[in-house]
Amino acid sequence: xxxxxxxxxxxxxxxxxxxxxxxxxxxxxxxxxxxxxxxxxxxxxxxxxxxxxxxxxxxxxxxxxxxxxxxxxxxxxxxxxxxxxxxxxxxxxxxxxxxxxxxxxxxxxxxxxxxxxxxxxxxxxxxxxxxxxxxxxxxxxxxxxxxxxxxxxxxxxxxxxxxxxxxxxxxxxxxxxxxxxxxxxxxxxxxxxxxxxxxxxxxxxxxxxxxxxxxxxxxxxxxxxxxxxxxxxxxxxxxxxxxxxxxxxxxxxxxxxxxxxxxxxxxxxxxxxxxxxxxxxxxxxxxxxxxxxxxxxxxxxxxxxxxxxxxxxxxxxxxxxxxxxxxxxxxxxxxxxxxxxxxxxxxxx
Amino acid sequence: xxxxxxxxxxxxxxxxxxxxxxxxxxxxxxxxxxxxxxxxxxxxxxxxxxxxxxxxxxxxxxxxxxxxxxxxxxxxxxxxxxxxxxxxxxxxxxxxxxxxxxxxxxxxxxxxxxxxxxxxxxxxxxxxxxxxxxxxxxxxxxxxxxxxxxxxxxxxxxxxxxxxxxxxxxxxxxxxxxxxxxxxxxxxxxxxxxxxxxxxxxxxxxxxxxxxxxxxxxxxxxxxxxxxxxxxxxxxxxxxxxxxxxxxxxxxxxxxxxxxxxxxxxxxxxxxxxxxxxxxxxxxxxxxxxxxxxxxxxxxxxxxxxxxxxxxxxxxxxxxxxxxxxxxxxxxxxxxxxxxxxxxxxxxx
Numbered sequence: 001x002x003x004x005x006x007x008x009x010x011x012x013x014x015x016x017x018x019x020x021x022x023x024x025x026x027x028x029x030x031x032x033x034x035x036x037x038x039x040x041x042x043x044x045x046x047x048x049x050x051x052x053x054x055x056x057x058x059x060x061x062x063x064x065x066x067x068x069x070x071x072x073x074x075x076x077x078x079x080x081x082x083x084x085x086x087x088x089x090x091x092x093x094x095x096x097x098x099x100x101x102x103x104x105x106x107x108x109x110x111x112x113x114x115x116x117x118x119x120x121x122x123x124x125x126x127x128x129x130x131x132x133x134x135x136x137x138x139x140x141x142x143x144x145x146x147x148x149x150x151x152x153x154x155x156x157x158x159x160x161x162x163x164x165x166x167x168x169x170x171x172x173x174x175x176x177x178x179x180x181x182x183x184x185x186x187x188x189x190x191x192x193x194x195x196x197x198x199x200x201x202x203x204x205x206x207x208x209x210x211x212x213x214x215x216x217x218x219x220x221x222x223x224x225x226x227x228x229x230x231x232x233x234x235x236x237x238x239x240x241x242x243x244x245x246x247x248x249x250x251x252x253x254x255x256x257x258x259x260x261x262x263x264x265x266x267x268x269x270x271x272x273x274x275x276x277x278x279x280x281x282x283x284x285x286x287x288x289x290x291x292x293x294x295x296x297x298x299x300x301x302x303x304x305x306x307x308x309x310x311x312x313x314x315x316x317x318x319x320x321x322x323x324x325x326x327x328x329x330x331x332x333x334x335x336x337x338x339x340x341x342x343x344x345x346x347x348x349x
Numbered sequence: 350x351x352x353x354x355x356x357x358x359x360x361x362x363x364x365x366x367x368x369x370x371x372x373x374x375x376x377x378x379x380x381x382x383x384x385x386x387x388x389x390x391x392x393x394x395x396x397x398x399x400x401x402x403x404x405x406x407x408x409x410x411x412x413x414x415x416x417x418x419x420x421x422x423x424x425x426x427x428x429x430x431x432x433x434x435x436x437x438x439x440x441x442x443x444x445x446x447x448x449x450x451x452x453x454x455x456x457x458x459x460x461x462x463x464x465x466x467x468x469x470x471x472x473x474x475x476x477x478x479x480x481x482x483x484x485x486x487x488x489x490x491x492x493x494x495x496x497x498x499x500x501x502x503x504x505x506x507x508x509x510x511x512x513x514x515x516x517x518x519x520x521x522x523x524x525x526x527x528x529x530x531x532x533x534x535x536x537x538x539x540x541x542x543x544x545x546x547x548x549x550x551x552x553x554x555x556x557x558x559x560x561x562x563x564x565x566x567x568x569x570x571x572x573x574x575x576x577x578x579x580x581x582x583x584x585x586x587x588x589x590x591x592x593x594x595x596x597x598x599x600x601x602x603x604x605x606x607x608x609x610x611x612x613x614x615x616x617x618x619x620x621x622x623x624x625x626x627x628x629x630x631x632x633x634x635x636x637x638x639x640x641x642x643x644x645x646x647x648x649x650x651x652x653x654x655x656x657x658x659x660x661x662x663x664x665x666x667x668x669x670x671x672x673x674x675x676x677x678x679x680x681x682x683x684x685x686x687x688x689x690x691x692x693x694x695x696x697x698x
């Protein structure tokens with residue numbers, strides 16, 4: 001890529017590089033207004049643009065943040081990225097995006113690349129298989145600000161933006177119980193990511209608090225991706241194993257949509273025979289039949305807050321002030337749609 | 350972000366910065382193997398990482414490409430980005446992503462930012478309202494390689510990766526006609542983007558070639574975003590205006606899904622009363638009821654090829670060879686699902 005450099009402007013005008021540089025920056029009394037006007041005019045003519053990377057070498061900032069997400073083709077993460085991009089842009093930062101493809105080894109590699117690239121800070125949502133956090137601690141040791149969002153590791157010492165997965169799951173299952181459901185299955189995520197664990201714990205606690213005995217055989221584990229296929233195949237097993245199940249709380253909307261697809265195929269009525277509750281509020285949940293009751297997980301706000309905290313921390317560091325890490329919980333809510341009963345059981349009697 | 354610098358290593362070892370630099374690069378006969386080993390050891394101890402931005406100032410490359418897409422929260426573009434990220438990563442490039450939010454002014458601004466950032470090249474899919482291409486010609490004038498994908502402007506002199514929208518639409522409508530449909534509506538995109546124009550022209554040509562008179566009142570225009578709401582509201586108008594319409598070809602899957610939603614609500618049977626044909630093959634099309642017949646638009650391949658061509662062009666420029674622009678057409682195919690009749694009309698008789 002070719003642009004006029006300071007030296008080209010200086011040569012064209014027959015003045016020193018220092019004069020050109022001062023003229024472009026402005027505010028120097030030893031450069032006359034006439035000279036300044038000439039320099040600016042020539043800069044336009046020669047299509048001079050300040051070199052953002054040279055600025056970096058002067059300020060030690062790249063004005064670039066790195067983001068590592070598990071996967072790009074994912075409605076929730078695309079909404080989070082939207083929030084990150086919007087906040088970064090408003091505050092003058094570029095965003096480099098890398099995917100870990102839910103692989104721990106790739107996640108490590110991507111972080112190394114971002115550190116080599118000298119990004120000012122890193123935002124990350126970890127993979128479902130990440131259970132060693134040395135690579136994240138290395139970022140912090142390297143004095144690069146790090147903010148985790150959505151899929152986090154509690155023990156890593158940095159700021160975090162999350163939802164309260166346990167409470168959201170608790171609310172979802174309590175909602176089902178209040179509708180009169182007693183035999184509530186849970187299609188959970190895999191064993192490692194914190195949000196999958198927390199959603200399971202919220203499910204279990206809601207049963208306990210409502211005197212419903214926890215039944216391990218009603219818990220089905222989805223694989224690492226927790227997707228449509230998992231919902232579909234586990235729904236098949238569920239109706240074979242438990243002909244009296246009355247509802248399912250799924251770890252994600254995609255899993256819930258797989259369940260709906262299977263139940264529709266075998267003509268089990270939703271919600272009358274089996275109610276279905278999702279998690280995340282993907283757009284798809286509004287178009288499937290029946291529409292899906294779910295937990296709204298505000299992705300845009302999660303991304304925006306994560307980027308905002310990271311950029312705030314960069315400013316603190318620049319000002320030589322101490323950074324105080326914070327964990328922000330973004331509130332969730334229940335979006336009631338057709339896949340659960342519209343009336344409370346007591347109203348039905 | 351703090352990392353040990355060359356000078357820190359030199360000070361720690363009591364040697365010159367030049368010696369450290371040569372030792373790290375290797376291949377210099379005036380630096381002994383013993384010294385080299387010591388430098389490498391110290392670099393590890395002090396967590397020295399080469400500065401990717403300093404490399405830029407040496408080679409005039411940033412190893413970064415910029416991507417401008419209309420919107421991040423969009424299944425098709427997230428698949429395209431996946432292809433871009435994978436190709437860029439395989440070839441050692443970082444990717445900075447910016448959104449234009451379908452706004453021409455923002456698109457211009459994003460391009461300015463990328464040029465200031467000195468990205469090596471730019472990939473762009475333009476907004477639905479972009480009808481002036483001076484900002485794109487400026488990139489080319491600036492000698493920054495540019496590759497357009499999906500939503501392109503034919504008159505801009507650069508490489509392009511597209512599908513043949515006109516042919517794909519022609520194939521879709523011909524498919525409907527072969528199934529016996531005669532009164533085929535088209536929900537088209539807005540008037541500016543080339544792909545919306547081409548899909549409309551393909552629709553029209555298929556009618557003509559099959560001796561079906563083109564009827565302007567069967568064409569409904571979606572707004573700039575061509576989304577679910579457009580499909581839903583235009584479907585409502587369509588059934589009011591034309592009680593004998595037998596099929597709809599929609600400009601995107603989202604529009605088609607809006608149609609399906611409305612027809613389901615008013616109990617019009619799909620495909621028996623009205624068949625629906627989409628465009629793009631979003632994941633959603635496989636889970637909606639009935640599942641949607643559509644054109645498969647291979648987003649991953651589009652992204653991968655666009656990034657690949659851009660990086661090839663960068664290599665050509667670096668080698669001082671002429672760049673020959675190319676326009677690549679990625680083949681599309683029809684994915685037949687439940688929303689169109691499974692049998693040909695002739696078979697039904």
